[in-house]
Amino acid sequence: DSGVTQTPKHLITATGQRVTLRCSPRSGDLSVYWYQQSLDQGLQFLIQYYNGEERAKGNILERFSAQQFPDLHSELNLSSLELGDSALYFCASSVVTEAYNEQFFGPGTRLTVL
Amino acid sequence: GQNIDQPTEMTATEGAIVQINCTYQTSGFNGLFWYQQHAGEAPTFLSYNVLDGLEEKGRFSSFLSRSKGYSYLLLKELQMKDSASYLCAVVDSNYQLIWGAGTKLIIKP
Numbered sequence: 001d002s003g004v005t006q007t008p009k010h011l012i013t014a015t016g017q018r019v020t021l022r023c024s025p026r027s028g029d030l031s032v033y034w035y036q037q038s039l040d041q042g043l044q045f046l047i048q049y050y051n052g053e054e055r056a057k058g059n060i061l062e063r064f065s066a067q068q069f070p071d072l073h074s075e076l077n078l079s080s081l082e083l084g085d086s087a088l089y090f091c092a093s094s095v096v097t098e099a100y101n102e103q104f105f106g107p108g109t110r111l112t113v114l
Numbered sequence: 115g116q117n118i119d120q121p122t123e124m125t126a127t128e129g130a131i132v133q134i135n136c137t138y139q140t141s142g143f144n145g146l147f148w149y150q151q152h153a154g155e156a157p158t159f160l161s162y163n164v165l166d167g168l169e170e171k172g173r174f175s176s177f178l179s180r181s182k183g184y185s186y187l188l189l190k191e192l193q194m195k196d197s198a199s200y201l202c203a204v205v206d207s208n209y210q211l212i213w214g215a216g217t218k219l220i221i222k223p
Contacts, residue, residue: 002156033211042215043157043201056210090156101209102147105156 003027004106006091012112018079021109025072025093031055032074033103034066035090043090049074078111086113116140118214120202125220126192134187134200134217142207148176148187149201151216157201160187189219197221 003026013019025032034046045058049068060066063081068074078085088110092103117139126132138146145164149157163169163178163185175188187200202214 002158043213045211045213048210056208088154101205101211102159102162103211105158107156110154 002104004093006106006109010110017081021076023074023091029093031094033092034076036087038087081113116212120214120217123218128223130192131190136185136202138183138204140204140206144205146185147203151199
């Protein structure tokens with residue numbers, strides 16, 4: 001158990017809908033990362049937050065947005081969902097954003113868009 | 115651009131040794147991670163190298179050559195549970211992790 005929690009574990013929805021994925025980082029970790037992993041593909045970095053502020057952006061679509069709240073939990077919002085958005089979404093956290101920043105991953109949310 | 119190359123898939127026999135290579139071209143270098151990921155599960159940390167040389171941890175070792183932009187993960191005494199994907203990730207000059215696509219390792223009895 002990495003200490004990072006993600007809810008829900010599974011999510012099934014229809015095209016055009018909007019969903020929210022939630023992540024709670026390990027106690028004491030200020031940095032949160034979101035990743036997308038489609039079937040048999042590598043990890044695609046979406047976005048990073050550090051202590052409530054956006055720190056880095058990867059290949060995140062405009063239909064996707066995220067935020068980190070004062071209690072450090074984070075939410076990833078996916079809207080106007082398409083079939084191709086079906087994937088595993090991982091959240092990871094780390095203590096700091098620089099130097100040795102081992103990332104600890106949550107169990108993931110499996111999103112299926114029908 | 116930034117690029118990390120790993121073989122897509124490798125096959126090895128239970129009890130044998132396998133070496134998974136990773137070459138990288140990134141804007142700056144502040145360390146290299148190896149993660150293990152079983153199918154449908156979260157990646158888990160295996161090793162971190164920032165200085166040249168070999169780091170040994172039980173059955174797993176990781177090697178780094180910064181001048182060559184090269185690392186490898188060495189797995190000894192392979193077990194069936196080692197069947198997984200192995201991800202190489204480099205920390206660039208902005209302290210961002212750049213991920214390789216991963217190497218799927220298949221262990222056969």
